[in-house]
Amino acid sequence: MTYESFAYWYDELMKDAPYDEWRAFVHKKIKQYGRADTKRLLDVGCGTGELAIRLAKDGFDVTGVDLSENMLASAQAKAEQQRINVEFFQQNMTELEGFLPFDGVIIFCDSLNYLQNETDIQQTFQRIYELLHEGGLLLFDVHSVYKMDHVFQGATFASNDESISYIWICDPLETPHTVVHELTFFVQEEDGRYERYDEWHIQRTFDVKQYEQWLTSAGFTVLEVSADFTDVPPHDTAERIFFVAKK
Numbered sequence: 517m518t519y520e521s522f523a524y525w526y527d528e529l530m531k532d533a534p535y536d537e538w539r540a541f542v543h544k545k546i547k548q549y550g551r552a553d554t555k556r557l558l559d560v561g562c563g564t565g566e567l568a569i570r571l572a573k574d575g576f577d578v579t580g581v582d583l584s585e586n587m588l589a590s591a592q593a594k595a596e597q598q599r600i601n602v603e604f605f606q607q608n609m610t611e612l613e614g615f616l617p618f619d620g621v622i623i624f625c626d627s628l629n630y631l632q633n634e635t636d637i638q639q640t641f642q643r644i645y646e647l648l649h650e651g652g653l654l655l656f657d658v659h660s661v662y663k664m665d666h667v668f669q670g671a672t673f674a675s676n677d678e679s680i681s682y683i684w685i686c687d688p689l690e691t692p693h694t695v696v697h698e699l700t701f702f703v704q705e706e707d708g709r710y711e712r713y714d715e716w717h718i719q720r721t722f723d724v725k726q727y728e729q730w731l732t733s734a735g736f737t738v739l740e741v742s743a744d745f746t747d748v749p750p751h752d753t754a755e756r757i758f759f760v761a762k763k
Contacts, residue, residue: 526564526587528680537745538624539570542655545760546620549739551651554619558647560609560640561627565591565602572602579615581607610636612643619649623656626756629719632694634730637722641734648763654736656759659721660743663755664693679704694720724750724757736761 546554555577559568562580564587572578572595580602582588588604595602607613609623610631621644631637644654659668673684685698697717702710728738738761743754750757 526590529675529682530566533566533625534745535566535570538567538622538657539574541745541758542571542620542622543574545655545740546653549760549762550653551619551649554653556616556618556620558612558615558618558621558644560612560621560623560644561625561630562591562604563587563625563627565594565604567622567624568602568604569595569598569600572600578602579618580604581609581612583608610639610643612640612647615647617649618647618652620653620655621648623654626657626659626719628656629659629721630717632691632718632720634722637727638730638733641730641736645734645736645763650763652763654731654759654761654763657756658727658759659719660750660754660757661693661721661723662753664695664719664721667755668695668697681710689718691720693722694718727757727759731759731761736763 557571557576557578559571559578559580562568562582565580568578568580568591580591582591582604583606585606588606591604628637628640631640648654668686669688671686675682681702683700686695687698688694689696695718697719699715699717701713703713704710724741728741731738738759740760741750742748742758743750744756745758
């Protein structure tokens with residue numbers, strides 16, 4: 517999954533995404549748990565750079581990494597247009613390397629759910645641990661098991677706007693807590709015709725205790741697990757699970 521065609525319309529489709537809530541979460545948890553001199557942040561799975569640019573505007577020294585060349589091209593163009601200094605690199609989150617130590621690492625918008633096997637997640641946590649200063653924070657979110665098994669599976673979402681419309685179908689796979697997102701876009705071209713594009717994205721999640729175990733095995737101390745942008749622990753119908761871990 518590399519967000520080929522999807523990258524070009526990602527910002528339009530994600531215009532209602534809670535970027536400012538992720539931004540506030542970063543500020544709150546760094547203030548609560550982080551080093552007093554926290555400055556350097558790594559945004560893993562940065563996409564088109566929306567959150568990275570917001571945090572750079574707040575005074576952080578932000579680096580973004582993503583697997584998609586198209587996403588990164590959009591992010592770079594956006595940062596240059598806004599005259600914001602953010603460095604972007606194309607890397608797989610399981611193979612992060614070549615950076616000076618960071619004060620914090622973030623992985624939001626369920627980017628971690630695109631890793632479909634346990635080894636990749638463990639390797640990602642280990643790479644991040646090695647890239648952090650002592651006392652540095654890892655902040656990330658994932659879809660809950662409930663969301664995968666009850667909200668996504670078998671669901672259909674659709675939007676019919678003038679310039680871009682889509683049909684989004686979620687189907688279960690045999691692997692536990694895994695869905696394939698089948699996306700069909702209809703994009704209006706300059707001559708008024710609509711062009712069709714199709715993409716497939718697979719996401720998987722795991723139980724909260726499993727993530728905690730992997731974090732601990734990588735050397736992290738798990739400081740907090742919460743749900744849906746609140747400070748309360750995950751409950752049976754929570755949809756987005758947040759983790760705060762410290763090196």
